[in-house]
Amino acid sequence: MKYFVPFRQLRQQPTIVVDSTGLGASLTLAHWRGAATPAPLRDDTSVGSVLRALHQPHTPGLEAEAVTANHFDIDGFVGIWALLNPELALHHEHLLRLVATLGDFRETDWQDPLADQALQLVCWLNAEEKARFYEPFGAPARRRREDEASAEKFNWFLPRFAGVLENPESGRAAWEPEYARVRQGVAAMQHPGTTVRRYPEIGLTVVRTPEPLPYYALFGATVGTDMVLSLYKGQRYEFEYKYTTWIDLESRPTLPRLPLDALTARLNALETTARRWTFDGITDTGPLLRLGGKTLSKVQRYADPDQRPIHASSIPPAQVEEEVVKFFRAGYVGVEPRRYWTWAEIRAAGQPEQA
Incomplete structure (x- = not known):
């Protein structure tokens, strides 16, 4: 069983680094420019690299039990969650890829049958992050280091994400306001104007x-x-x-x-x-x-x-x-x-x- 550790604990045990880079990582699964992600695992998103690794369980370094990232965002969070929940992640592989792409690149194909659910999940993550913690890139304004402050976000979201993944209605109160605003924007993009x-x-x-x-x-x-x-x-x-x-x-x-x-x-x-x-x-x-x-x-x-x-x-x-x-x-x-x-x-x- 794998577990999350704050980034500062990277070298205290063999650790997989997701959507980040760090000296001493047992395995890096990141799409950052120049990251040491093994060539067979390279993907557009860090979640994609994690899912590729889960399909190749004998990947050197994947045996490490600790997992970390130096910041919290949708791609990094979902990548860490997937390593901690491999069976469920592979079951929802396509949906998680859509979530990561929408969260990081802000892109999606609205004709995809799972695009709407991916938007709901992304909006839930955004809303809960802002309501319970601080907005992306907001740690310095609170005189905190992102690699330290973000650990609190991981610890809150990791045990809760599966529930909303499998039952989006359970998170509707949080995701609906942004979801409705985005859907209005999608309609505007499809308008003749x-x-x-x-x-x-x-x-x-x-x-x-x-x-x-x-x-x-x-x-x-x-x-x-x-x-x-x-x-x-x-x-x-x-x-x-x-x-x-x-x-x-x-x-x-x-x-x-x-x-x-x-x-x-x-x-x-x-x-x-x-x-x-x-x-x-x-x-x-x-x-x-x-x-x-x-x-x-x-x-x-x-x-x-x-x-x-x-x-x-x-x-x-x-x-x-x-x-x-x-x-x-x-x-x-x-x-x-x-x-x-x-x-x-x-x-x-x-x-x-x-x-």
Whole structure:
């Protein structure tokens, strides 16, 4: 029988590390860039790597009884729960993969018969986490270390998750508010007032829709691409690199993130309002390019677009789209998509070639 230990206890016994990295791990099951996950177990999500390991019980290191992670999120939690409940996890394998993908990448195929149940589980985890503990990335504001504070979340959720997995109605009071908001967003994405344009050669999806939406609704149309430009009415815009290019994606090759300095400078040259375009660094989990106001905290940037202010620009939407597409088409000349970029290679790809 396996058991959870706080991350600080990693070296006190043979320990499996999930959705994290740590020196001294008996086995690493993580999709983080450069993680020491054995090649046969690599997967898009850390849950996927755990499930692959459960199908290969003789994997070296899997015999360790202790399991840990250095943070709490849906992918990491479900991966640890699966190691502690292998039979139930394999019975619900497809559903758990959907939960991990929705939780981490905010993507799902709404035609999948289990997509709705996956959304309910994700919303239950989100709601209980915020109500009983603190929101994602909220530990520093409470002067706590995430690797220490998150242990309390694991200890609460681990014995309770199976009940909601097998009987979602038992968690309805918690999951229904966010679930209803996301389903409204999904309906908005399917409404004629929303258009979706894809530029597969640069990995970009452009979504034009009247109002900002929850990520779980917005990103459903972006599966297979790694950048999203959202164009809302009132000339409000956000560009975002998806989390799919922060981790080592197994299922398909990707292009490296490019620094957004030149694109931001171009938009600022066009902008005639008093606001300035700002951007996050490429090593952020989900960097945003947006018209600036008060600086957003990490908690606000991780929150849904409909939960933060998005300011009106003077630039018409067609021109914003044109500038973004032009920037990436030029930046990716001579760059081929592939798997397993290192951060050093990503930074190098964003540097102009020396004459």
